[in-house]
Amino acid sequence: MVAFSRKFCTTRSPLFSHKQLFQLQEPQQNQPFIPFSQLQQRKLLESQLISVLHGCNSLKQIKQVHAHLFRKGLDQCCFVLTKLLRMLTKFDVPMDPYPRLVFDQVKRPNPFLWTAFIRGYSLQGPFTESVLLYNCMRREGAGPVSFTFTALLKACTAALDVNLGRQIHAQAISIGGFANDLYVGNTLIEMYLKCGVLDCGRRVFDEMPDKDVISWTSLIVAYAKSGDMEAAARLFDGLPEKDMVAWTAMVTGYAQNGRPREALEYFERMQDVGVETDEVTLVGAISACAQLGAAKYANWVRDVAEQSGFGPTKNVVVVSALIDMYSKCGSVEDAYRVFEAMSERNVFSFSSMILGFAMHGRADAAMRLFHEMLKTETKPNRVTFVGVLTACSHVGMVEQGRHLFATMEECYGVSPSVDHYACMVDLLGRAGCLEEALKLIKTMPMEPHGGVWGALLGACRIHGNPDIAEIAANHLFEIEPNAIGNYILLSNIYALAGRWDDVSRIRKLMREKGLRKNPGCSWVEAKKGVIHEFFAGDMTHPKSTEIKRALEDLLDRLKEHGYLPNLSSVAYDVSDEDKKRILMTHSEKLALAFGLLSTNVGSSIRIVKNLRICEDCHSVMCGASQITGREIIVRDNMRFHHFRDGVCSCGNFW
DNA sequence: CTAGGGTTAG
Numbered sequence: 001m002v003a004f005s006r007k008f009c010t011t012r013s014p015l016f017s018h019k020q021l022f023q024l025q026e027p028q029q030n031q032p033f034i035p036f037s038q039l040q041q042r043k044l045l046e047s048q049l050i051s052v053l054h055g056c057n058s059l060k061q062i063k064q065v066h067a068h069l070f071r072k073g074l075d076q077c078c079f080v081l082t083k084l085l086r087m088l089t090k091f092d093v094p095m096d097p098y099p100r101l102v103f104d105q106v107k108r109p110n111p112f113l114w115t116a117f118i119r120g121y122s123l124q125g126p127f128t129e130s131v132l133l134y135n136c137m138r139r140e141g142a143g144p145v146s147f148t149f150t151a152l153l154k155a156c157t158a159a160l161d162v163n164l165g166r167q168i169h170a171q172a173i174s175i176g177g178f179a180n181d182l183y184v185g186n187t188l189i190e191m192y193l194k195c196g197v198l199d200c201g202r203r204v205f206d207e208m209p210d211k212d213v214i215s216w217t218s219l220i221v222a223y224a225k226s227g228d229m230e231a232a233a234r235l236f237d238g239l240p241e242k243d244m245v246a247w248t249a250m251v252t253g254y255a256q257n258g259r260p261r262e263a264l265e266y267f268e269r270m271q272d273v274g275v276e277t278d279e280v281t282l283v284g285a286i287s288a289c290a291q292l293g294a295a296k297y298a299n300w301v302r303d304v305a306e307q308s309g310f311g312p313t314k315n316v317v318v319v320s321a322l323i324d325m326y327s328k329c330g331s332v333e334d335a336y337r338v339f340e341a342m343s344e345r346n347v348f349s350f351s352s353m354i355l356g357f358a359m360h361g362r363a364d365a366a367m368r369l370f371h372e373m374l375k376t377e378t379k380p381n382r383v384t385f386v387g388v389l390t391a392c393s394h395v396g397m398v399e400q401g402r403h404l405f406a407t408m409e410e411c412y413g414v415s416p417s418v419d420h421y422a423c424m425v426d427l428l429g430r431a432g433c434l435e436e437a438l439k440l441i442k443t444m445p446m447e448p449h450g451g452v453w454g455a456l457l458g459a460c461r462i463h464g465n466p467d468i469a470e471i472a473a474n475h476l477f478e479i480e481p482n483a484i485g486n487y488i489l490l491s492n493i494y495a496l497a498g499r500w501d502d503v504s505r506i507r508k509l510m511r512e513k514g515l516r517k518n519p520g521c522s523w524v525e526a527k528k529g530v531i532h533e534f535f536a537g538d539m540t541h542p543k544s545t546e547i548k549r550a551l552e553d554l555l556d557r558l559k560e561h562g563y564l565p566n567l568s569s570v571a572y573d574v575s576d577e578d579k580k581r582i583l584m585t586h587s588e589k590l591a592l593a594f595g596l597l598s599t600n601v602g603s604s605i606r607i608v609k610n611l612r613i614c615e616d617c618h619s620v621m622c623g624a625s626q627i628t629g630r631e632i633i634v635r636d637n638m639r640f641h642h643f644r645d646g647v648c649s650c651g652n653f654w
Numbered sequence: 655c656t657a658g659g660g661t662t663a664g
Contacts, residue, residue: 119655150655186656217657224658248658283659290660320660352661386662393663422663429664454664476664485664612664638664 045072046080053083059098062087066102078110085116095120095129111143115151122155130155131164146181153187162195179204186214193222213239217246224253229262244275252284255291263288264297267304277308283321290325293608293635296525298329312341320348327356330606330633330640345376351383358391360640361649366391367400380412382419389423393430394639395651401427418444422451429459434468450479457486461493466502469493484515488571495571503573522591522609526598534590537582543594551584551593558623566616588617588634592624595632604631612636622646 049065056062062084069075069084081102088099103109103117114137121129130152137143149172156165169188172178179185185208192201205211205219216239223232232253239246247270254263267285270277277285282305289298305311305318313319319342326335339345339353350373357366370388373380385408392401405424409415416424421444428437437456441448453475460469473490480486487510494502510517520536534541541547555563570579583589588609595605613621613636625632626646634641642649 115655147655154655183656188656190656212656214657219657221658243657245658250658252658278658280659287660315659317660322660324661346660348660350661355661381661383661390663417662419663426664451663456664458664489664 042074046074046077049074049080050083053080053087056087059088059091059093062091063098076106076108078106078108078113081106082110082112082116085113085120089116089120089123092124095124109137109140109142111137111145111148114142115145115148118148119151119154122151122158125155125158127155127159127161144175144178146178146184149178149181149184150187153184153191157187157191157194160195162192162197162200165191165195180209182208182210182212182215185210186212186218189215189218193218198222198226213241213243213246217249220246220249221253224249224256227257229253229257229259242273242275244270244278244281247275248278248281248284251281251288255284255288258291260288260291264292264301267301271304277304277310279310279313279315279318282308282310283317286318286321286325290321290328293328293330294523294525294531295329295331295606296531298325301325314343316342316344316346316349320346320352323349323352323356327352327359328635330635332356332360332362332640345378347378347381347384350378351381351387354384354387354391358387358394360642361394361651363391363395363397380414382414382417385412385414385416386419386423389420389427393423393427396431398427398431398433418446418449418452421446421448422455425452426455426459429456430462432459432463434459434463434465438468438471448475450476450483453479454486457489457493461489461496464493464496466493466497466499481513482515484510484517487515488517492571495573496568500573503571518611520587520609520611522587522607524591524595524605524607526594527600532591532594532598534587534594536587537585538587538590539585541590541594543597546597547590547593550597551589554593554596554624554627555584555620557627558620561623561627563619563623566614566619569614569616583614583616586614586617588613589620592621592632596624596628596630602629604633607632607634609634609636612638613641618648618652622648 049069053062053065056065066084069077069080074080085099085102088102093099099117099120103113106113109117114133118130118133118137121127121133134144134148134152149168152168153165156162156168169179172184172188179188185204188204189201192198192204201219201222205215208215216235220232220235223229223235232250236242236246236250247266250266251263251270254260254266263284267281267288282301285301289301305313310318319338322338323335326332326338335353335356339349342349350369354366354369357363357369366388370380370384373384385404388404389401392398392404401424405416405420408420421440424440425437428440434456437459441452441456453472457469457472457476460466460472469490473486476483476486487506491503491506494506522534523531524534526532532541539548565580565583567576567579570582572579572582588607591607592605595607599605613634618641621632621634621641621643623646624630625643632643634643639650
């Protein structure tokens, strides 16, 4: 522990010997007398210099001011030098050597100058240097001031060193009650929260004599990050004056916790009460729309963005969020439009766009963009590779995927993570190389997670391999015992193989664990963007009779074109007639029939489904797109399917 | 001086 050691601090520059340091502590005896008029002139000059410094926008200009200080005899003026140091920090000038030199030339730094110097190291590191300097400052008898503690605490936050933070906290209490200062208190809260000690942050908050909206917001964010949105909402309700940042914290909190509806509720409410929105708020709302996948909300947020003056934004974060949103709302074209218009692209924008293409089965576009990216300064990261590998996977480009996976480390410096292994298992599995996929899992250098086994299980469903499926499922039942999807998938695979005893064994297992199947549910947008919801087997919609008739008509016409119900899509051991009846009422078929009824001829139909689309529905969608001439876009829980002229963008490969 | 931001696979 370096903090507050009794050892003499050695970080002060070699310009000073120990002896000199002690001499400096003695009060200066013979202060020269300065007449009042000169003093006034000097003050004027100082404030002029400060405004000059404020306007500097390069290191060179700051150096010029520094040289000027010497000429004017102000080279020891802490007031101006503090500003100078702060400007150097602002431009991220490395503390060594120049800012350090500036500081070392000052014989008697005042507490503010000390603090500015300490702050520099708190922002850049090495963080231990901040503490050493603090010791040094105390030894020289200067300060501290409240900023000193905020600077030190910032260093602790950056270093995630809560032990050091506690010591600073103790110092702040023991030296003149600095812990009661609002800024110090807020920084203390932030330090504890960032270090993951939520209860300590809460205690500081509860004990603070004066709190402001910043104190509340820090805590709200911490609860949100810990996943406790209820606690966050309780705090938010008690917050007397809610500003834009506090509202934004709630919007993004819900968005980050996978609760997009509530995120948008807060977004709407903040507009109702007349709080401004800025780009950060928008990013939260945009990300909520992406999760929801409904174009209606996306358009609404876009309108709000335009009204708030952030229409054609250049902010790279906003646009990257937009790319993701448009892709997930079904329009990869819109996503690409905003991507193309970007003046500045970073790894987020590229990766999001690549993932967007991958999600929509546009592997060629994804690969082209990837190669375009390689020509830029932007280096691909792990997410980028997840994107290209899934792109390969969804269209069965096995060799390309294998090659990328094999070379990603040596060529691009990204070492394969579990997620990349999951992509590879998916790629091999979908292509039918189940044995090879299993072998890959066994030779992985890390512990496979649910995604890896899940990919294998999914592939076993496509290729009907109950034996390997059992291996995968048994691992999954251990890793994620309550994930219902795994049980259903395995039981479907058994059903496909006609192993009905095993089916009932799994069903029994599910019952024993108290797991209940999620009902299939689909949404479709009718006229005016109204969203209608359909559950599997649900005939409660007011237009049920018409929907049923429309669906029967459609299926009859499809049968003339050779459609046969795919009875193996029903994983119950019931009669074929019952299977047909069950198939008829799958939620996506109801949504499709309603969509056909309630939208204009020629317009496209957008359906969102909570589960994976079944094979029978998939082929019905294909056929329907052909005989009705409509474009049908289905987003299931995995990916997008664009049905047009009888063909799906996934190439019947999902 | 102190609070809020985007991409990940089954």
